[in-house]
Amino acid sequence: MGESVKTRLLRANDVRQIAHDVGIDALMDEVIQALSADFGQSVATDQFSVPPRDGFSYEGETTGLVEWMPVLKAGSHVAVKLVGYHPENPRRHGLPTVLSTLLKFDTTSGHLETIADGTLATAIRTGAASAVASQVLAKSNSEQLGLIGAGAQSVTQLHAITRCFPIREVLVFDVDDANSRSFADRASRLNLNGVNIRICPLQDVVSNADILCTVTSVEVGRGPVMQDDQLRSWLHINAVGSDFPGKTELPLSVLEKSFVCPDFPLQAVKEGECQQLAPDDIGASLPEVITDQESFAKYRDQLTVFDSTGFALEDYSVLRVLEAHAQRLQLGEAVELESHLDPHDPYEGVNSVVPTAARLLRQG
Amino acid sequence: MGESVKTRLLRANDVRQIAHDVGIDALMDEVIQALSADFGQSVATDQFSVPPRDGFSYEGETTGLVEWMPVLKAGSHVAVKLVGYHPENPRRHGLPTVLSTLLKFDTTSGHLETIADGTLATAIRTGAASAVASQVLAKSNSEQLGLIGAGAQSVTQLHAITRCFPIREVLVFDVDDANSRSFADRASRLNLNGVNIRICPLQDVVSNADILCTVTSVEVGRGPVMQDDQLRSWLHINAVGSDFPGKTELPLSVLEKSFVCPDFPLQAVKEGECQQLAPDDIGASLPEVITDQESFAKYRDQLTVFDSTGFALEDYSVLRVLEAHAQRLQLGEAVELESHLDPHDPYEGVNSVVPTAARLLRQG
Numbered sequence: 051m052g053e054s055v056k057t058r059l060l061r062a063n064d065v066r067q068i069a070h071d072v073g074i075d076a077l078m079d080e081v082i083q084a085l086s087a088d089f090g091q092s093v094a095t096d097q098f099s100v101p102p103r104d105g106f107s108y109e110g111e112t113t114g115l116v117e118w119m120p121v122l123k124a125g126s127h128v129a130v131k132l133v134g135y136h137p138e139n140p141r142r143h144g145l146p147t148v149l150s151t152l153l154k155f156d157t158t159s160g161h162l163e164t165i166a167d168g169t170l171a172t173a174i175r176t177g178a179a180s181a182v183a184s185q186v187l188a189k190s191n192s193e194q195l196g197l198i199g200a201g202a203q204s205v206t207q208l209h210a211i212t213r214c215f216p217i218r219e220v221l222v223f224d225v226d227d228a229n230s231r232s233f234a235d236r237a238s239r240l241n242l243n244g245v246n247i248r249i250c251p252l253q254d255v256v257s258n259a260d261i262l263c264t265v266t267s268v269e270v271g272r273g274p275v276m277q278d279d280q281l282r283s284w285l286h287i288n289a290v291g292s293d294f295p296g297k298t299e300l301p302l303s304v305l306e307k308s309f310v311c312p313d314f315p316l317q318a319v320k321e322g323e324c325q326q327l328a329p330d331d332i333g334a335s336l337p338e339v340i341t342d343q344e345s346f347a348k349y350r351d352q353l354t355v356f357d358s359t360g361f362a363l364e365d366y367s368v369l370r371v372l373e374a375h376a377q378r379l380q381l382g383e384a385v386e387l388e389s390h391l392d393p394h395d396p397y398e399g400v401n402s403v404v405p406t407a408a409r410l411l412r413q414g
Numbered sequence: 415m416g417e418s419v420k421t422r423l424l425r426a427n428d429v430r431q432i433a434h435d436v437g438i439d440a441l442m443d444e445v446i447q448a449l450s451a452d453f454g455q456s457v458a459t460d461q462f463s464v465p466p467r468d469g470f471s472y473e474g475e476t477t478g479l480v481e482w483m484p485v486l487k488a489g490s491h492v493a494v495k496l497v498g499y500h501p502e503n504p505r506r507h508g509l510p511t512v513l514s515t516l517l518k519f520d521t522t523s524g525h526l527e528t529i530a531d532g533t534l535a536t537a538i539r540t541g542a543a544s545a546v547a548s549q550v551l552a553k554s555n556s557e558q559l560g561l562i563g564a565g566a567q568s569v570t571q572l573h574a575i576t577r578c579f580p581i582r583e584v585l586v587f588d589v590d591d592a593n594s595r596s597f598a599d600r601a602s603r604l605n606l607n608g609v610n611i612r613i614c615p616l617q618d619v620v621s622n623a624d625i626l627c628t629v630t631s632v633e634v635g636r637g638p639v640m641q642d643d644q645l646r647s648w649l650h651i652n653a654v655g656s657d658f659p660g661k662t663e664l665p666l667s668v669l670e671k672s673f674v675c676p677d678f679p680l681q682a683v684k685e686g687e688c689q690q691l692a693p694d695d696i697g698a699s700l701p702e703v704i705t706d707q708e709s710f711a712k713y714r715d716q717l718t719v720f721d722s723t724g725f726a727l728e729d730y731s732v733l734r735v736l737e738a739h740a741q742r743l744q745l746g747e748a749v750e751l752e753s754h755l756d757p758h759d760p761y762e763g764v765n766s767v768v769p770t771a772a773r774l775l776r777q778g
Contacts, residue, residue: 055509059423062753069764099470106463106486112522116492118482122470128480132494132517134524142523145419149524149752151517153496158476159506160498160513165529169753173760202758229758239761388513389426389533394566394593396537397603400433 055159056384060166060372064382068375069170074240077371078206078213081178084367089182089337092363097124100362102317105133113137121362128155129366131168137267147267148172152369162388164373168365175368176360177206179313180263180288181214183336183356186343187311188261188286190350193218196259198252198275198299199266200224200233203290207263209240220247221255225266252276263288270296278303281353288356292322300355302326308353309333309346314361322357419523420748424530424736428746432739433534438604441735442570442577445542448731453546453701456727461488464726466681469497476500485726492519493730495532501631511631512536516733526752528737532729539732540724541570543677544627544652545578547700547720550707551675552625552650554714557582560623562616562639562663563630564588564597567654571627573604584611585619589630616640627652634660642667651719656686664719666690672717673697673710678725686723 069077092098098121105117114136122128130153139145150168155161184192192215197204200222208220220237224230230249237247256262257280266275268291275291278301287308291299300323311333312318319325324332333339336356339346376382391398433441456462462485469481478500485493494517503509514532519525548556556579561568564586572584584601588594594613601611620626621644630639632655639655642665651672655663664687675697676682683689688696697703700720703710740746755762 055507059749059751061749061751062755063750063763065753066764069761074761074764101468104465104468106484106492106521108486108488108521111489114521114524116486116519116521116524118484118494120470120482122472122480124472125475128470130482130496132519132526134519134526136522136524139523143419145523145525145754149526151526151751153515155480155496155498157470157472157478157480158500159503159509160478160480160500161509162496162498162513162515165751167751167753170760170764202760205758205760232758236759236761239759239765385423385425386427387423387425387515387529387531389429389531390509391426392510394569394596395600395603396534396566396569397433397438397600399427400430400438400534401603 055161057162057387058164058382059385060376060382062167065167065170067381068372071379072375078209080371081174081368082181084371085178085182086340088363088367089340093337093341098363119362121366127157129369131365152365154369171368173202173206175364176203177210179358179364180207181210184211184261184286185214186339187349187354189284192260194258194260195220196255196262197222198264200229204265205236207265208237212242217245221258222249223252223255261286264291264299266291266299268299273298274301275299284351286354288358289323290358293359294321298323298326308355309349310355310357311336311339312357313359317359317361318357322359324357419525421526421751422528422746423749424740424746426531429531429534431745432736435743436739442574444735445538445732446545448735449542449546449728450704452727452731453704457701457705462727483726485730491521493733495729516729518733535732537566537570539728540567541574543722543728544571545574548575548625548650549578550703551713551718553648556624558622558624559584560619560626561586562628564593568629569600571629572601576606581609585622586613587616587619625650628655628663630655630663632663637662638665639663648715649717652722653687653719654722657723658685662687662690672719673713674719674721675700675703676721677723681723681725682721686721688721
């Protein structure tokens with residue numbers, strides 16, 4: 051015993067450093083590739099097991115939830131994302147609404163290989179998932195992108211989709227004027243040369259989009275966030291905001307005339323747009339669609355919806371991309387977190403720990 | 415945004431340092447107290463929610479599992495223990511069979527407050543749980559303690575029970591001679607003055623114990639680990655080893671004539687000795703028993719079994735004890751793990767991360 055096996059700690063700042071060093075365009079492209087590859091693997095083999103996420107939600111003095119999103123890649127790894135969702139964080143604590151941490155365990159020993167902040171990773175993989183879905187379900191010459199909701203996730207939706215389509219115009223609507231006003235500024239980090247970003251009324255967004263992303267934090271029971279009015283007949287919608295029981299963004303009539311492709315059916319029927327549909331009205335899942343693109347190519351000219359609830363396989367995909375770069379760039383800290391002493395002797399080492407004087411040096 | 419809220423990282427060595435500074439006797443006493451208090455709270459109020467643990471188990475090239483054990487204390491915290499169980503670790507990787515990590519989240523914001531190695535914490539809380547059960551179900555003047563199985567968990571069983579009973583003799587049996595031989599050495603860290611530790615045949619352990627702990631890693635379907643032969647009529651058994659479907663340690667006949675008290679009934683019927691029993695043959699849970707000790711006092715003179723599967727509430731109890739000491743002793747490292755930047759702008763900070771030169775300094 052006693053072999054030192056360390057845990058790589060990727061702080062939020064390390065993840066940003068990876069994005070900086072790799073470049074956000076190259077990183078997004080890689081995550082789009084990784085998602086496609088892992089989605090394909092998940093259908094072609096039995097390698098991945100993904101239970102629906104579970105957690106504790108509560109109301110009262112604080113409304114929120116803490117949940118866990120586990121995935122097994124057989125013979126390889128278990129990844130678990132722990133997610134906190136607390137809508138009053140910005141106002142009450144000056145903290146983001148969503149905080150998340152990614153953990154990855156080696157299944158040959160159970161060793162915790164990696165602990166990583168999940169914020170940027172989640173935003174990137176959620177954008178990438180919409181890009182993957184749009185690549186197979188939207189017109190390849192789509193030029194107009196609509197965004198309903200202009201928060202954080204909209205930035206990575208825009209980013210991911212402009213990596214895959216010749217977008218010339220982005221039409222943006224948010225119920226919150228401050229979000230709308232700041233959006234162009236936030237999007238300016240994306241180096242979108244020749245792309246015109248226009249804040250406009252909701253109906254203009256809806257009726258002029260080739261691809262539309264709904265990325266709102268609409269409250270439970272308060273949807274839909276748009277009307278079924280003058281949609282382009284080939285419109286592809288990425289419905290990203292639905293991720294909670296009772297929370298939906300799209301009118302039922304749109305869903306009923308669309309090919310609806312959930313990311314993860316077991317979860318989408320509980321938390322996504324698929325809550326509104328009977329099982330027979332739900333199409334193939336995204337992993338199935340990308341595995342058999344020819345059969346689904348006909349939908350590019352039709353109304354389609356990607357029901358994106360976000361699932362653990364995507365977190366695994368983005369984490370493996372980030373880890374590979376962290377390894378290459380020597381980013382993150384290797385910490386001796388786990389006890390690897392003689393497992394028969396729980397108190398071993400208690401009498402020989404490093405002296406107290408060394409402690410304060412490690413205070414962050 | 416941007417308020418710095420850090421995560422306390424308690425490495426295995428920090429936990430050992432706490433045990434060293436506090437003293438293992440005082441620490442065990444505190445954990446016994448904390449468990450009793452939290453068990454009581456869990457019955458008296460609706461504060462705690464504990465789902466049965468869940469996870470991925472696999473066989474093939476590697477046999478093992480990775481599981482998660484979550485608990486909510488309403489209005490306060492969520493704690494999750496991630497556990498890896500890989501029986502071939504010692505032989506193949508020079509690592510312990512069980513590795514575990516404790517996480518604790520603040521439910522007012524979802525902030526990850528603490529990451530701690532779970533090895534010593536688990537051993538201590540498992541011992542403490544048996545002490546709590548024995549205090550209410552065993553004869554208070556018990557002098558002879560039997561241990562079947564002499565691995566790591568036996569050390570903390572012995573430790574916890576000697577903190578609460580006037581034990582004079584410890585009778586030990588293990589199918590593995592190496593475990594038996596090394597036990598006295600490992601137990602010598604406990605400063606058990608006047609306690610005689612004797613390795614002896616299984617039947618001597620069984621028939622001479624006032625309190626008996628079964629702490630084996632018997633394989634699924636290979637139990638029981640003892641016979642129903644010449645048990646003292648007041649014997650209290652802590653059945654600690656059952657923690658997996660199909661794995662049991664006690665003969666059915668012993669269970670049938672005993673008052674059987676599970677730690678966590680929902681889990682015990684799946685993984686514990688209670689697997690062998692019909693619902694009507696299962697007694698009150700340990701939290702219920704300690705809440706109404708008078709009603710259960712009569713069982714001190716009778717045959718009783720504590721069916722200990724280990725559950726997340728216990729992990730919460732030991733973690734809060736460790737954290738309080740870490741705080742007081744300024745142990746552990748405060749790391750800026752989570753992103754607390756503007757949540758509307760996922761790529762914020764990517765262009766202004768600390769320069770590359772600073773990186774290697776943080777390599778452990």
